[in-house]
Each structure stands twice: as structure tokens, then as C-alpha cells.
Amino acid sequence: MSVSDTDVIAALRAGDEAAFGRLVDRLHPSLVRMARLYVSSDAVAEEVAQETWLGVLNGLDRFEQRSSLKTWIFRILTNIAKTRGAREGRTLPFSSVGGDEEDGHAVDPERFIPPDADRWPRHWAVSPVAWSTEPDERLLAGEVRDLILRTIDTLPPNQRAAIVMRDVEGWDAGDVRNELGVGDTNQRVLLHRARSRVRQALEDYFTQDG
């Protein structure tokens, strides 16, 4: 069941603790994850997310619903996170695709037959190890989940931002382009490299696991 923003805002203004708790349950993990894109540690990301809620409460009586409640809350978050990141001396990481050149391949080129071969150039030499039909229980087990989270954490910042915003948070491409300040093509390149790296980590996992 979905409750409209107007109802939620009215409930909060009326002092409804349960409504606030539900909003926190729904958004806080996403806020921490988004904050982590701008600041250097999980602890600071948690602080930024908590500070965001204070900003939400401070602004709530003046909030005019020109955007959705969620969009407004995330805007407060990114403002705080960017300020915090700048204070930590972190430059904003997202402006270009460059700097990730070593990650320029979705798949290790060694896995393909060389381009100058007579037969089947640039076709698979080492086929992907099949795991796509593994049952959900196996893929959603804690171990695989941790592996995915760890792999995302090790991605270059702009790839990490792209996959977190698009695939974890479910933003659309346009919102990601605006937030990252990149064009359409770069947004897709970043997302594709990030997905490719996570896929490779999963393949490695299923290979070693037999």
C-alpha cells in the first residue's frame, strides 16, 4: 500500500512517531549508501544520513512539495554529503570517465581468441562459467550478497556511483546523469563497467566453489 507524500507530511507535522519511523525504515539505508559515495568512511556516511534527518525536520514546516518528499530528502543528503566530502579534502569524483582506463574491458582480453587469428578471431577462448541458472536461494545467500557489496566498494568512485544509483537505488538514467554531471554515453559506460566487474566477481565465486 502506498501512502501519498501529502499524507506522510501531514502525519509528521502532527507529531506521528510511527509515520516518522516508517519513513526512516524506508529511506535511511539508502541515505547511508548514497552518502558513502561522497565521504570516506561508513561512519561518516552514517553521520551524514543522521544529519540529513535533522535537516528534514528543520525544513519540514516550510517544505512546499515542489518535488517529491523523497527527492527533497535526497537533495538535503547530497548537499550535506558534498560539504562533508569537500571538508575531508575529497574532490568530487564523478566528473569524467577518465582515470579508469585500466578497467577499460568488460572481460579480460586474454579470454578471447586473438584478433589476428585465422579462425574465430575475438570469439571466446575461455567460455564464461555458467551460473546464470543458479537458484535464487544460492544467489541471495549472505555470502553472495557480501561479495556483491565488497565488489561494489572496490570500484572506482564514478563506477560505484553509477551502479549504486541505477541498480541499487533504482534511479533512472536521467537522474544519474544530472547527479554525476556526465553525458548519456558516459553514464552507460560507467554502469556497464561496474556491472561487468560485479559479474566477474560472481563468476570467480562460482568457479572456485565448483
Next chain:
Amino acid sequence: MNSGLPEMPCQELVEVITDYLESAMPERDRIRFEEHLALCDDCREYVAQLERTRQLVGVIREQELDPEVREGLVEAFRGWIRSRD
């Protein structure tokens, strides 16, 4: 049916799957992509893995909140309500 367009080799295909999934591919390449996929088991598996990856990454959003953090925030909410009285 074959379009007569040059084949898309596996190594090219793995680089453009997200373009394909986002319908951001020129028509000519889309045809080459689909023709290759129809004939290549390895690439079909690879594309399925990338789509499964996307789906799995989406599932990690479901995360539980530390009860202490939650309680601290609800306490802040109470403080806010009191301050407005």
C-alpha cells in the same frame, strides 16, 4: 535469416550489452547483436549473467536498520515536536 551485416564478435558483444539493454544501440548494431546471440551459447549465458547481476545488485537494497540508530532518530523527532509546541 541473416542480414548480411558483418558478424559481431563475442569480444565486441560483451562491451555493448548495457547499450543493448537500454535501447541505446544503433539499429545496425542491434541486428548484429541479436544475430550473434542467436548462434552463440556462450554469449547467451554471458548476457543472462549480466542481467542476473543487475537483478542481484538490486536486491541488496533491502537492508535492515540498526535499532539503535532508529531509536535515536525517533528521539530526535520527539525533540522536534516538543520544540514546536
